[in-house]
Amino acid sequence: MKKNIEPCYYGDYLALDKILGAQKLQSTKYGEPAHEEMLFIVVHQVYELWFKQLLHELNAVIDTFNQAAVKDQQLTSVVHRLHRVIQIQKLMNDQIGIMETMTPQQFLSFRDYLVPASGFQSIQFKQLEISLGLKREYRIDFDKQSFYNRLSDDDRSLLEALEEKPSLFELVDKWLARMPLLKTEDFHFWDYYRNATDEMLNDDKETIEKNAFLSEVERRQELKDWQSTRENFDGLFNHDTYEALLNQGKFRLSHEALLSALFIKQYSEEPVFNLPFQLITALTEIDEQLTLWRYRHAMMVQRMLGTKIGTGGSSGHHYLKKTTESNRVFLDFFNMATFLLPKSSLPELPESVKRSLGFYLQ
Template sequence: MKRNDTPVYYGDYLQLDKILGAQAFQSEKYGEPAHDEMLFIIVHQVYELWFKQVLHELNAIIDTFSQERMPDDELIGVVHRLHRIIQIQQLMNDQISVMETMTPQQFLSFRDYLVPASGFQSIQFKRLEISLGLKREYRIDFDKQSFFNRLTDKDRELLEALENKSSLFELVDEWLARMPLLEKDEFAFWQHYKSAADDLLASDKQTITENETLSDKEKAQELKDWQGTRENFDALFDKEKYEALRQDGVFRLSHEAMLATLFIKQYPEEPIFNVPFQLITALTEIDEKLTIWRYRHAMMVQRMLGTKIGTGGSSGHHYLKKTTESNRIFVDFFNTATFLLPKDMLPPLPEQVKHYFGFHYS
């Protein structure tokens, strides 16, 4: 590595004159500057800097998955970048605590000067959501209607173009769907799995029917829920049923990707599946951290505004709370826990299969 020819000065390298001079108070235009507006500006500027870094990592991951052939050895780098995103998300979640040192009245001292600016207009956050897989058709109704309404033409065109590109969710779905499922050397895993799942579900149903602590109404509800789980299990072995449930929004992953995910999560200790398991786990955690961020944001808004509308015209806390559960991306990775079986119910892998899945050298 070559050394630099000219000396570098810390402030110049970081362009601190631009960064530290970028806190212009809106309240100052109408009278005395509101002291806490400084905190409000800096917190949001820091969010935007972290969004930029997350997008930097995310775009590199998407480029990796977009290759015609996905090299297995590049998965380690993908997982490393996903873990970096998770740590950044943790920082962003913790940052809300700093914002909450501001009281509602302190916020109200400058809040009305910000209309109609809104977090809706954070282009980087919208890019992040779309790139992960939260495209317009998966958003709640209010979000669909106002998604592009409050943006400049330039920003609207940028996001619309991004909507037409493959998201990380779509690329991971395609990658999982290409993974080989286990039908090898006369060992049919899915036949063993279905038999074990039938036994487990029958045991669950018996537990409900024999539970004397449940009222008739409670027992009926439990059995109804059991039937829904039974139908979801059945769909794993019937692609048409699965696709019907997928159209109803029960699943988002393709049938092939769901089966691959389930197999990976059943046998994560096998060397061939260990890094894919880490990838699935990291994407699950990213979705969880994003959901926590939305929830904490909603709670903060309720704390600051109560039931007042947001500066951008949304219903404020009510809208943000709805996005917490509705605007999820990798929820199927959470729900595969429904289909996992205890290790002692899984068929032992024959030696020739373990050899196939392991790292062996002649």
């Protein structure tokens, strides 16, 4: 094990003089310091430090997937890093509770001194969103041009350049799409699956039609929802139909990637699918934790500001609530539960199929 030649001092190693000296209260410029402004600064600085670590982990994962082949050993490290991301996200969500120890009037004692600074200007958070896959065309920004105008030239150029690079969503999509077709001479899984889902959907329709507790209005709505689900299932078996649904925003994953992910989730207990299943589950959890963070942030802003605009001029709570509903990345992994069959309805994989399966191509 290698050892250092020069002694390492704790405070120097962590640059504590810079970190602990970086809290500059705006309120002191206009009179007495506002006591709660220290908390406000520290909480946001800690967020930025965690954003830096999240980017460190995600960039390593992106580098792994940005290759022609992803081997099992690499996939183990990827899953481990994504689990670390999730734990950091949980900690960040809990941190909002610390901010909520500040009352609205305490916040108002220094809020107006912060105009026009805004969380919009957190470049690291925007890097996180873009790196995960929430690029400009997929996210809700009420005024995208205005957002970019609030940034320095360097920050604007950094984000615009990142938009041109492949995101984790795009790379995972390509990785899933490389999975070999699940059709051999003695096993046609998708033929079996289609027959099983047709039976399941027909049973669902019959249940709706025979349900004596539904009013006629409720029955019509249930049948309308059933028809929409039926159309989504049809897209699984027809590439053109799927592409039409993709263009309507019903899906975001490519057809090949969705089928592969669905197969992995159907047979998640198979050893060959264990790591890919953990990966899909971790990405689902990351999206969920990010959504929870947005929701808690929106609730905190409403608690502090009510319906006032934010310091950066946004609609405050209304904007944040909208992002909670719309700024999702791995929504297809959530909705995939629609297409899952009970384990008892699945055929056992033949040994020949198990041997033929792989997740990287040489």
